[in-house]
Every structure is written in structure tokens, then in C-alpha cells.
Amino acid sequence: MLLESCLTIKRIKMKNNFTLLILFMCAFSISAQTTFTLDSTELTSRVVKDSIDIPWEIVWGPDDHIWMTERFGRVSRVNPKTGNQQVLLDLSGEVYERSETGMLGMALHPDFDNSPHVFIAYTYLSGNSIRERLVRFNYDGSQLIAADTLIENIIGNNTHVGARVIILPDNTLLMSTGDAQNRSLPQNKSSVVGKILRLNLDGSIPTDNPNPNSYVWSFGHRNAQGLWRAPNGKIYSSEHGPTTDDELNIVTAGGNFGWPDVEGFCDSPPENVFCSANNVVEPLAAWTPTIAPSDIIWYSHPAIPELTDKLLMTVLKDKSLIAFEFNAAGDVLLNQTKYLKGDGDRLRDVCVSPDGKIYLATNGASWSNSRPFSHSIIELSNTAYYSNDTNTSSITVNSTLDGIRVGPNPVVSGEALNLFIPRKEIGQFTMTDVVGRTVLSATVEGNTGMSTEGLNGVYFWKLSLENGVAKEGKLVIH
Ligand SMILES: [Ca+2]
Ligand SMILES: [Ca+2]
Ligand SMILES: [Ca+2]
Structure with missing residues (x-):
């Protein structure tokens, strides 16, 4: 049994008077510094950078900057304090961007000082066909250079291309692929479509993959756009469902996650037959109507107690941030709490700084990019935490x-x-x-x-x- 509570954020303090606020919101959306209260913690929201096209991935770098992909084909470092954007790579001439495609997931090598590698998934055209590839770039201190393609020619589509990328402690990489609107491929283990793939950081296949000759690590996925390995050792994923059944999963080697034969839980007669015949892994949670879940990240820091030791998920259609609480093993979902609901912007992506500040990439008020270069990175911080001597002395x-x-x-x-x-x-x-x-x-x-x-x-x-x-x-x- 899940407990879901919906907490509408209260705006309790504004810098501007009411008249100015109306004008400000019409012109710039959420560009003012505001404070919000979660259950009891007051968070300050600050716009780090606005006028971004579509920020698809934000990750915190070892240089204490936010590394960002913009879907039309750029990669940048953003100074979280000043918002200054340093473009490291512009592949907008090569990247195919339409609907859900473009320059998407990114991960930095965990030993970045010695191996300054950046792994990026993006879509491109091969003839008239949409394809997806994963490329390893090198950072030379000012730009990304010398690309090595690790996987390419993955069948794509204007929608359902997955493309989240994370690196595990054993120095292997997981990448999600969508079903590319082809329902015959996710259950076909010889196809890399509708899967979570695992590869070594040089692009070779790990010998301990479920099939040592295949990148396929788990299958039966529709379109997973969230992947994160938590301190409890579990690897969680968020996944877009069709008109029903968005999902939160624990992904496992060799696991069959059901799509397209199973939507969400095994809870209809044909699904029950398929699930028992194919050992389908059911989700931890499913949402109908759908909410459009995106990036996920584990928040360990004590600075925001409501979120400490919880999995956070940015949500697009439902325009919210959901915090999931688990048992110690991480395999039982105890409750989920929805925050930020009502703020007005779709939330695409998240990263967290080592001092416990949360950064959110916004994606406008509605699906599609009808207002190019209108999106933002927002910082949420508990300023009281940093002014309390007992926390920082x-x-x-x-x-x-x-x-x-x-x-x-x-x-x-x-x-x-x-x-x-x-x-x-x-x-x-x-x-x-x-x-x-x-x-x-x-x-x-x-x-x-x-x-x-x-x-x-x-x-x-x-x-x-x-x-x-x-x-x-x-x-x-x-
Ligand atoms: Ca992210
Ligand atoms: Ca599923
Ligand atoms: Ca079902």
C-alpha cells in the first residue's frame, strides 16, 4: 500500500510587490528568487540560468559545475553560482532533433582527473532513417574533442528513444533505449531496441552480461528516461507508459520488464498468463493516468530533511518532484511524496551538488518546444542549513x-x-x-x-x- 500526499508549495515571501509579480511572471515565468516550504523546511529557489533551449541532461561535475546537454546539439559547463555558460561542444549540425530526439543523456567518467571522458547519447540521420549512438568524448580543459563511437545504428524514431546513461561502480555503463515505436522489438533479445544496455567504458561487451555476446542487460522496456544506482545497491529506473502505467522499476540483469505485453502490474488475465510464462519483473509503482516521469537521483544529504535518503524523480506532465522512501534494502517502497506540484513548469532533469543543493532543469508549461530558448536551471537550497554553525563549523x-x-x-x-x-x-x-x-x-x-x-x-x-x-x-x- 502506497501513501501519496500532494503538497502544494506555498509562496510565502516575494521580493517584488504583487503588481510587479504579475508582470514578472508573464514576462519571465519563474525568474524571481522565492522561498517555498516543503513539510517544514523552507527552500529558496533561484534561477541559475534561463534562456536555455531544452536542457535534457544536467549532471554535477567534479569541477563543481553543472554539465548540461541541450537537445538541439550542444554540451556546456554552467557555473552554478553565476549562470555563466561555457559551450564545450556544438554538434547541432550532426544531431537530429525533433519531438523527443536530439542530444540527450550524458555521464562523466568517475575518475575524471585521470580519464576525462564524457559519454553522450544522441540521435542522428543515416540516410532517411533516425538512428541513435553513444559516443565517448575527451575533455581537454576547454572543449570536448576526439570522439570514439561506442555503439551506433540503434534504431530510433521521433519518439521513444530512451537515452539515459549512467556509470556503475564496476566501471560499466548502462544506457536505456526506447522501443522506437516498434512493438516487436522489446521482447526480442537479439535487438538492442527497448532495452537497458550494459557495456564497458571502451565500448566492449562485459563478459558478465546475461549474454556475453550481447549488450542487452534487461529487456521489455518501452521508454526508460530515468536510471540511477542508489547507495543501497539497487538500480532504479523510471519509464514512460502508453496512455496508462508509467512505471518505477528496480532493473536487474536479465530481467524482463514486460513491454509491450504487460503495462504496469500483472493485473489482467492475459498479463497474468504472460507474466508467469516469462517471469516478468513488476514495477514498484505505476501511475494511471500517466505523469511522464523523467530523471531520477538519490538524495543523501542532510540539508533538506524531507528528502534525505530518498530517491527523487522529476516529472514532466505532472510538473512535480516526487520523493520515494524505501526500506533499508531498497526493494520495498514505503511511501512517495509529491512536491512542487502547481509551480507551473515541466521538470525534465535533476542533479545535486555535494553540499546538498538541488538543481532542476525545467521544460516549459506544455509538451513540445513552442517557446525555444525559454527554459531554465533552478537551484533549490535550504539556506538556513548553511547559516547554522553546527552544520558547517x-x-x-x-x-x-x-x-x-x-x-x-x-x-x-x-x-x-x-x-x-x-x-x-x-x-x-x-x-x-x-x-x-x-x-x-x-x-x-x-x-x-x-x-x-x-x-x-x-x-x-x-x-x-x-x-x-x-x-x-x-x-x-x-
Ligand atoms: Ca541528471
Ligand atoms: Ca514494465
Ligand atoms: Ca497491467
């Missing part, structure tokens, strides 16, 4: 070091970070980012100011004195 390793201070915390990027060591002692200061790269390192004496230019995110610092004792802490730069 330094952690004392050695209490005899009272008097050492590093701050302010949080500090605004570009402003000075002040180190204070009593008695003018000499110390070695180092600061690393969340993946362990050193971003600041200096020998300091007494009071020292350090520049935070170019830094943005959560960092960990350590200050070691000459006598060997040290103090460590966490710092937020925003």
Missing part, C-alpha cells in the same frame, strides 16, 4: 588547539579566507575538494588571508603546526 581534532580559527564559514567565493593561529606560530595549511584534490596549500604564520577565487563547493582543510598537532574542518564556499 570546524571539527576540532585536538582540543588544545583552541584559538585556531578558519573562516568565515561559509565564505563567499572570491572573498578572503582568514586563518588565525595564536602566538604567531607557523603552520602548514592544506585544503582539498570532495574528491581529494588539493586546491589550496601554503605555509602560514599567525594571521593569514587566503584567496578563494575560483573555488565553489564543500572543502576539507587541515592546519598542521610545527609541533605536529593539527586541526581539521569542513568549509563551504559559495
Whole structure:
């Protein structure tokens, strides 16, 4: 039994007066900074970037920027603080974009420092036929270059092309493909259409795939546009249904997910016959009428307690964000709560920063792209969390070091970070980012100011004195 509650967001504070608000919303939709309350947490919404065409994928990069595909064929880095967009790749002359097709899913190599590879799925024309491919690009620090095609010639269509891409901890990649409006292919395991495919990062077939000669990892999919591996080890997917039965699934190696013979649960006489004959995996949840589920992501951070340790799903047609709560094993859905309903924009995609801020890619008020370059990336954050000292203050390793201070915390990027060591002692200061790269390192004496230019995110610092004792802490730069 699922509990579904619908919480309409209350707009409790606006910067502008009412008259200005009406004008503003007509002209720019949700461009004002507003605050909203979930169950009890007040979230601040801020437009990071507007005037985007269709942002299909946003992912948080190891450089603390948002990496974004735009469906008409571009890939960019977006500075989450300033909204500055750096175009890394423009394939708009090669990408085929119509209806649901274009430049779609993207994943960055998990060891990006040593392997700066970016994996992107997009559609193209081969003669008059719509096809889909997965390409590995290299990032040279300013653009994406030297493409290697890993899979191509996947049968496409103007709709139902899947194309979500994620990388698993074993350095294999999963990619969803849609049924391309061909109902004969999802149950045909020799076709890569209507599947979730698994491949090595060089494009070869993993020897431990269900069939070691095939990319096919699971089958019977209609059009999965959400894929995420959660900390509980489960791989979840969201999937568009026909006029009924959108789905949330746990995808498994070799699993048959039913389409087109089964829509949602096995709950009709012909479905029951097919399900028992073919060992069909039923969804965790299904929605009729359909809601059009898109990207999914696990939210682990404590900053927004209503969402902590839940799976988040952006929803297009229903224009909402759904949070799913599971048991510890991740295989029983305990409840789902709908947020943001009523805000007016379709929500296409989501990413989360290491300090717990949520970024949403919006996709207009209705299906189709009738207002090109009118879409946005929105940041949702619990600002009270970052102003609460108990969440961000330094952690004392050695209490005899009272008097050492590093701050302010949080500090605004570009402003000075002040180190204070009593008695003018000499110390070695180092600061690393969340993946362990050193971003600041200096020998300091007494009071020292350090520049935070170019830094943005959560960092960990350590200050070691000459006598060997040290103090460590966490710092937020925003
Ligand atoms: Ca995403
Ligand atoms: Ca299914
Ligand atoms: Ca059914």
C-alpha cells in the first residue's frame, strides 16, 4: 500500500510587490528568487540560468559545475553560482532533433582527473532513417574533442528513444533505449531496441552480461528516461507508459520488464498468463493516468530533511518532484511524496551538488518546444542549513588547539579566507575538494588571508603546526 500526499508549495515571501509579480511572471515565468516550504523546511529557489533551449541532461561535475546537454546539439559547463555558460561542444549540425530526439543523456567518467571522458547519447540521420549512438568524448580543459563511437545504428524514431546513461561502480555503463515505436522489438533479445544496455567504458561487451555476446542487460522496456544506482545497491529506473502505467522499476540483469505485453502490474488475465510464462519483473509503482516521469537521483544529504535518503524523480506532465522512501534494502517502497506540484513548469532533469543543493532543469508549461530558448536551471537550497554553525563549523581534532580559527564559514567565493593561529606560530595549511584534490596549500604564520577565487563547493582543510598537532574542518564556499 502506497501513501501519496500532494503538497502544494506555498509562496510565502516575494521580493517584488504583487503588481510587479504579475508582470514578472508573464514576462519571465519563474525568474524571481522565492522561498517555498516543503513539510517544514523552507527552500529558496533561484534561477541559475534561463534562456536555455531544452536542457535534457544536467549532471554535477567534479569541477563543481553543472554539465548540461541541450537537445538541439550542444554540451556546456554552467557555473552554478553565476549562470555563466561555457559551450564545450556544438554538434547541432550532426544531431537530429525533433519531438523527443536530439542530444540527450550524458555521464562523466568517475575518475575524471585521470580519464576525462564524457559519454553522450544522441540521435542522428543515416540516410532517411533516425538512428541513435553513444559516443565517448575527451575533455581537454576547454572543449570536448576526439570522439570514439561506442555503439551506433540503434534504431530510433521521433519518439521513444530512451537515452539515459549512467556509470556503475564496476566501471560499466548502462544506457536505456526506447522501443522506437516498434512493438516487436522489446521482447526480442537479439535487438538492442527497448532495452537497458550494459557495456564497458571502451565500448566492449562485459563478459558478465546475461549474454556475453550481447549488450542487452534487461529487456521489455518501452521508454526508460530515468536510471540511477542508489547507495543501497539497487538500480532504479523510471519509464514512460502508453496512455496508462508509467512505471518505477528496480532493473536487474536479465530481467524482463514486460513491454509491450504487460503495462504496469500483472493485473489482467492475459498479463497474468504472460507474466508467469516469462517471469516478468513488476514495477514498484505505476501511475494511471500517466505523469511522464523523467530523471531520477538519490538524495543523501542532510540539508533538506524531507528528502534525505530518498530517491527523487522529476516529472514532466505532472510538473512535480516526487520523493520515494524505501526500506533499508531498497526493494520495498514505503511511501512517495509529491512536491512542487502547481509551480507551473515541466521538470525534465535533476542533479545535486555535494553540499546538498538541488538543481532542476525545467521544460516549459506544455509538451513540445513552442517557446525555444525559454527554459531554465533552478537551484533549490535550504539556506538556513548553511547559516547554522553546527552544520558547517570546524571539527576540532585536538582540543588544545583552541584559538585556531578558519573562516568565515561559509565564505563567499572570491572573498578572503582568514586563518588565525595564536602566538604567531607557523603552520602548514592544506585544503582539498570532495574528491581529494588539493586546491589550496601554503605555509602560514599567525594571521593569514587566503584567496578563494575560483573555488565553489564543500572543502576539507587541515592546519598542521610545527609541533605536529593539527586541526581539521569542513568549509563551504559559495
Ligand atoms: Ca541528471
Ligand atoms: Ca514494465
Ligand atoms: Ca497491467
